[in-house]
Amino acid sequence: MFYSGGWFNQPGYSIGVARCAGPLGPCGDTSPSPLLGSNAQGTGPGEESVFANRAGLWLAYTPFRSTLPLPGPPRPVSLAHLGFGASGPYLAAPLVGAASS
Secondary structure, three states: OEEEEOOOOOOOOEEEEEEEOOOOOOEEEOOOOOOEOOEOOEEEEEEEEEEEEOOEEEEEEEEEOOOOOOOOOOOOOEEEEEEEEOOEEEEOOOOOOOOOO
């Protein structure tokens, strides 16, 4: 299960991963650290969604980047390439030019 934790408009807001015994739980974090925290694409990533295309699995997310009072998206969409191993999902190496495939 992917989830967001913390205050949505703060740099500490991040994306975590939990492994669940079933749909009703119990669930536990797979790591004491977030899967994805503030990075060069923006601070406070959240609102995650996983999708697949021919290039692999991707995590779409929106870092908090307020442009107010200027026009523009306050939460632009960013992508991270995902891999899966025995411990669960991890951030894989970026694929140059593959996200649009």
